[in-house]
Amino acid sequence: MRATLGKWGDGFLSFLQSAAPGERFVTWPDAEPADALVVLPDDWNEVAEALTPEVRWVHVLAAGVDKFPLDQAGDRIVTCSRGASAPAIAEFVLATMLAFEKQLPDVWASEPPEHWNLAGLGGLRGKTLGLVGVGAIGTEVARRALAFDMGVMAHRRTDAPLPLPEMRRTSSLPELLSQSDHVVVAAPATPQTHHLLDADAFAAVNPGVHLVNIARGALVDQDALRSALDDGRVARASLDVVDPEPLPAGHWLYAHPKVRLSPHISWSSPGTIERTVELFADNLRRWREGRPLHGVVDVAAGY
Numbered sequence: 174m175r176a177t178l179g180k181w182g183d184g185f186l187s188f189l190q191s192a193a194p195g196e197r198f199v200t201w202p203d204a205e206p207a208d209a210l211v212v213l214p215d216d217w218n219e220v221a222e223a224l225t226p227e228v229r230w231v232h233v234l235a236a237g238v239d240k241f242p243l244d245q246a247g248d249r250i251v252t253c254s255r256g257a258s259a260p261a262i263a264e265f266v267l268a269t270m271l272a273f274e275k276q277l278p279d280v281w282a283s284e285p286p287e288h289w290n291l292a293g294l295g296g297l298r299g300k301t302l303g304l305v306g307v308g309a310i311g312t313e314v315a316r317r318a319l320a321f322d323m324g325v326m327a328h329r330r331t332d333a334p335l336p337l338p339e340m341r342r343t344s345s346l347p348e349l350l351s352q353s354d355h356v357v358v359a360a361p362a363t364p365q366t367h368h369l370l371d372a373d374a375f376a377a378v379n380p381g382v383h384l385v386n387i388a389r390g391a392l393v394d395q396d397a398l399r400s401a402l403d404d405g406r407v408a409r410a411s412l413d414v415v416d417p418e419p420l421p422a423g424h425w426l427y428a429h430p431k432v433r434l435s436p437h438i439s440w441s442s443p444g445t446i447e448r449t450v451e452l453f454a455d456n457l458r459r460w461r462e463g464r465p466l467h468g469v470v471d472v473a474a475g476y
Contacts, residue, residue, distance in 0.1 A: 185213060185234070188446065192454035209460060211453055214240060221245055230460055232453050233470075236309070239362035239389060243472050252456055255468040256309035257449040261442030262387050263313035267321075269411035269433065270297060270355050273383045297321040303353025304328070305346070305369070306360030306388065312336045314357055326353060330365075347377040355383045361476035362389035370394060375401035381408045387439045390416030395426070402431045413439040 189198055189211065199205050201223040210228045212220050214235045221242045224231070233241060233253040243251070271277070274295035302318045304311045304327040315325045315337055325340045328349045335342055343349040346369070350356060356378070360366050370384075371394040384407050386393055395416060401407040411433045415426060418437060426432050456466045470476060 185450075188450045189453070192447075192450045193457050196457065209457070212241075214238075217242060224249070230466075232456055232468075234449055234453060237362065237389065238470050238476060239391075241470075243470070243475060246472050250466060251470040251472060252466050252468045253470055254449040254452040257452050258440035258442075258445050259309040259313040261445050262310050262439045263317055264442070265413065265439035266314050266357055266385055266387060267317045269385050270302075270318075270383065272433070273355075273409050273411070274300075297323050300324070300354040301326060301352055303343075303349040303356045304340075305349070305356065305358045305392075307335060307340075308359065308361070310387065311357070311359040314359065315340055323355075330360075346374060350374060350377045350382070351379055353379055353382060355385065358384070358386040358388045358392050360388055360392060362391050363475035365475075366392050368392070368394040368397075370397070372397040372400070375406055378406050380406055382406070383408055384410045385412075386410070387413045390414045390418060399425065399429070402429060407431070409433065411435075413437055 186198060186200065190196070198211075199207065201210075201219065206225065206227045208227055209230045209232070210220075210223055211232045211234060212223070214233060214237065217240050224242070224245055228249060230250045230252070231246070233251070236253055236255045236258060238251065238253055241251070274297055276292075276294055280292065280294070297318070298321060301324045302315070304315060304325065307315070307327045307329045311327065315327070318325050319337065319339050325337070326343050326349050327335055327340050328343050328346050329335075343352075358370065360369065369392045375397050378401065384393075384398070390412070393412075393416075398407065398410060402410060409431050412426065413435045414437055415424075415434070420426060420434075426434055452468060456468070459466050
């Protein structure tokens with residue numbers, strides 16, 4: 174088994190060896206041939222070099238493969254650790270939604286307030302969540318939103334059945350945007366979803382909507398978002414992902430009063446890394462036994 178682990182090499186190599194005892198891992202650039210390759214989304218140029226002819230299967234230790242050199246995959250099987258971080262990200266999404274409705278942290282008092290026992294806080298009960306994308310993350314967000322008595326609408330690319338019976342499918346993205354109080358972007362980044370939320374999309378939103386993006390920054394046209402924030406169509410944007418990443422110093426997103434920005438950390442939670450590696454280890458066992466693999470990437474679709 175060959176591994177390209179970039180700057181995370183030493184730590185992840187120990188994770189891999191613990192998850193797959195008895196398996197021998199060699200790190201690229203090792204001259205030893207291997208039929209399988211496990212990679213971190215770190216240095217894609219290195220990954221491209223490691224796709225030597227003998228490699229038949231590649232596993233990405235992440236859910237997103239938008240920067241993976243899929244054009245060089247050929248007939249290789251590509252899999253990813255899809256779903257490993259979904260519970261953590263879903264909790265993060267609910268936290269941003271509650272923070273918006275409950276006006277956190279603005280309501281914390283550090284001195285006597287103008288009014289005691291009086292506020293105009295919102296709530297999630299009875300509100301509508303619009304999901305753009307219904308993969309593992311979208312499904313986990315929906316479960317938690319339903320527990321808060323929210324209505325859940327979903328827009329997805331395919332006609333595949335929705336994962337939960339309480340969810341309602343919308344016929345178009347504008348329909349979803351026009352009826353949602355909270356819009357959560359959870360779709361994969363592909364050429365087809367680039368700037369999916371553009372000026373036309375923001376023109377269709379329910380005024381005062383809260384936008385949450387935990388997918389990829391490229392799905393949102395940030396110039397169009399800025400206009401929608403400035404004119405009040407979007408009341409707040411909670412962004413864990415932006416374009417580019419890392420975001421350069423002085424970028425307007427850091428200072429905008431209606432933006433809550435986090436540095437792509439919604440995945441962080443106890444056990445996330447272990448689950449990521451265990452999904453790979455399970456696939457490794459399946460690979461050795463000739464069984465179907467989980468998290469197979471549709472190379473043509475890009476996710």
